[in-house]
Amino acid sequence: MVAIKRYIFQKKWIIIALIIIGAAGWFYYYNQAQKNAKNESHVVRKQTIKNTLSFSGEVSAEEHVILKFQTTGQIGWVGVKEGESVKKYQAIASLDWRLVERNFQKYLNTYSKYRNTFDQSEDDNQDTSLNGSTQEVRDAAKRLLQTSQADLDNSVLDVEIQNLAKQYSTLVSPFDGLVISANPQAAGVNTALDTAYEIVNPASLYFSASVDQTDVVKLKKGMAGEIIFDAYPDHKIRGVVASISYTPKAGETGTVYEVKIGFDPSRLGAYAYRLGMTGDIEFILSQKEDVLAIPSQFIKTEGATTYVYKQEGNAKKQAKVVTGEEIDGTVEITQGLKAGDTVFEFPKK
Structure with a gap:
């Protein structure tokens, strides 16, 4: 009778141990699957990459008098x-x-x-x-x-x-x-x-922006950009830098300079643009067209070598690539990838 009780007791602990091992294994594989599932992918394609500078402003006038x-x-x-x-x-x-x-x-x-x-x-x-x-x-x-x-x-x-x-x-x-x-x-x-x-002269309207000292050095007279006014979100209008203040604006928390941007105030008809209207202007500082590029999150650098984690057949493998210019978080790939390749984020260790 004692032997039977001992046998049942031993079997009970064996079953409990097997359950614990199975649960641990399931938990491990589940975590790995979750990690792999979180590895985002990106299909390599040719695109235009741009380095832009944008800031907000409002309409003012050169000829405005009280x-x-x-x-x-x-x-x-x-x-x-x-x-x-x-x-x-x-x-x-x-x-x-x-x-x-x-x-x-x-x-x-x-x-x-x-x-x-x-x-x-x-x-x-x-x-x-x-x-x-x-x-x-x-x-x-x-x-x-x-x-x-x-x-x-x-x-x-x-x-x-x-x-x-x-x-x-x-x-x-x-x-x-x-x-x-x-x-x-x-x-x-x-x-x-x-x-x-x-009295204001509507023909003398311009777009006035306060630009931080770190950005104003990137601008120069004659640079062209695109303005989108909040009142006309579906219309883009060309703006050209007319002048950049030599002294900072008074009363500002930081060091900012007024940049005056000229535009055609008759573009949407007489008096379409009014004093105080707000908007945003974007300048393209540099641009490369028709290049292979991927987001920087899909690239890993070890010393002087750069790698991607790409799909090769049914497997994912680490592959060397040669990179070019990085613009606004997007990296040009000059060697190692072709259009249509799929790259993944590197697995988290």
Whole structure:
């Protein structure tokens, strides 16, 4: 009876051991299968590899102005409305000229008065000198003449200032453009801090980008790229570097430079592009066409030798290759592979 119990006990442990060994084996082969399954593959083909540089920006304008009156007063006339086109040197708005004209006439009258006084003082001073007056009288006449001269000079300055005020009482567009803001749009109100007329020339739009110092050295004037505006994602437009700032932009967290990129603002019709529209531009720094290339993840380098893990018949084998240029994570293969070959990631150890 004891022998039978011992036999059953031994068989029990043998069965448990076999189960453990089987589970361990299954787990091992399962892990290997998972590792192999994770080895991605890539079919070798000829392609174009490009090294690109891209950054974001927005639309700005070379000819963009906000006109404000330099003197206070009442708006006497407004000749434009928001959204209207204007010509170069066209009058936009003016102050009430009546007060300006009266002040101008007042200072002209004052000038005439001081002119007469000066002429009289000059005659008196000459008479005093010629008639043998005392030195004290001559000095007094000379001081009076100098005072008259100063009054006359001040009156001339007053007239000139009023003439400038008359000129400044009218706002004039410095270029052909579009009125994008007009405040106020009617006469009869006094000027205020927000009294302004904003004009932009749509033909002078450009794409402005802030480029980091590490990238700006890769650009030069005349380089062409493709712009895609967020408002028109299905349209690409050619852009050309017009200028690169020599000094960094103020108020930025890093060292960045403004790059101005010209484009044709009439490409999609009049006023299709507007101030502040955002987008991205891409430049091709280098490009190789019709070359065999694979992602760098399928390549392994040991010393001076480069390998790939390729399909040969029903097996996967390590094979030597010769590489060329690497661009943006893609490596040119000059020897060792042909179009249609399949390469795999190297098995993980």
